[in-house]
Amino acid sequence: MxxxxxxxxxxxxxxxxxxxxxxxxxxxxxxxxxxxxxxxxxxxxxxYQFVKPRQLAQAVGAGLLVGVGGAFVVAAIGFGGLFIGLIWGSLTSEAVRRASGGHRGGTVGTVAALSLVIGSLIAGVGFLTSVIALVVALVQLAVIEFR
Ligand SMILES: [Zn+2]
Ligand SMILES: [Zn+2]
Known part of the structure; x- marks a missing residue:
């Protein structure tokens, strides 16, 4: 030891x-x-500062708007899977990060991930597209790090 x-x-x-x-x-x-x-x-x-309740509420709002709202756009487009997933995940993480006052890490990452998953389930986005979006969002929010 x-x-x-x-x-x-x-x-x-x-x-x-x-x-x-x-x-x-x-x-x-x-x-x-x-x-x-x-x-x-x-x-x-x-x-990784503590995310304040108000910032968290704003982050959730942005997640619903871009993550869940965007899912319907993605499902409506219906083609270009990986590329669309990349944009969707990237826009969602960026919106959540900004709305939270520039936070990254676990808390905002969870908000972005949940928005994408919920959006994907409601709107019926393809599995692969959703996974790509999820990975992109988590990498951008520094939840997953490639070294
Ligand atoms: Zn010690
Ligand atoms: Zn140390």
Missing amino acids: ARCSYHANVETELTCTECGKPICPKEMVLTPVGYKCPEHARAAKGQ
């Missing part, structure tokens, strides 16, 4: 998700993107 970077006498299995150094429960900070050492928790806070 590794020893905590801050307390040499404490054994721990936890590591900072950012830098990977061993940390113990005493100083670890739970952020929306995992446990972090105090140093990186500060950095993560700036990046």
